[in-house]
């Protein structure tokens with residue numbers, strides 16, 4: 001019998017594709033999650049792609065369900081680099097991220113591209129990636145996040161707990177929209193609320209995306225398939 005499952009992040013981004021947690025294989029969950037993303041999307045693009053590595057499974061699920069071709073408009077080159085958000089200095093993180101992704105101009109120029117990423121934490125690396133694609137003459141770059149907006153810093157896992165909540169793209173957007181930290185963040189966690197939509201639009205514009213959408217907690221939990229009452233969702237809705 002499960003208590004609370006703290007491994008949603010393993011399914012959406014940290015887990016190795018061949019691993020299985022809580023009875024659900026990581027890669028299978030990503031296909032299911034990407035398929036759920038496209039069912040409520042309906043955008044017209046030329047190619048679906050994944051931000052390597054963990055965005056790939058979500059993008060394959062999105063592509064298979066939408067029947068929009070999957071492609072690799074850039075290739076990851078990582079002979080020595082580990083995960084790029086680990087260096088403490090933001091400039092070094094951005095440099096590493098830029099060195100890791102090599103665009104293929106023939107697959108980018110004049111194309112409407114949709115990328116699935118596992119999540120958007122700070123968003124700075126994604127902004128650099130999108131700028132690189134525009135330098136290669138991409139026509140549109142749409143971003144789909146495989147998990148909901150991260151509104152609260154994690155307080156349960158050591159490797160996630162290092163995130164300062166004010167580093168989060170959501171909290172910066174909320175501060176810029178409101179001019180101060182609001183007493184409650186609940187409206188920013190609710191996809192039906194105007195505040196949520198304003199926050200998502202603000203992040204998308206700031207990061208130079210043609211459009212931005214996030215997965216919902218409901219659909220992500222469905223993709224894992226073990227029941228919302230068993231899953232930690234604190235960083236997406238503040239529920240302890």
Ligand code: SF4
Nearest residue numbers: 006154156232234235
């Ligand atoms: S707060 Fe978020 S990152 Fe931390 S354990 Fe829960 S789901 Fe994972």
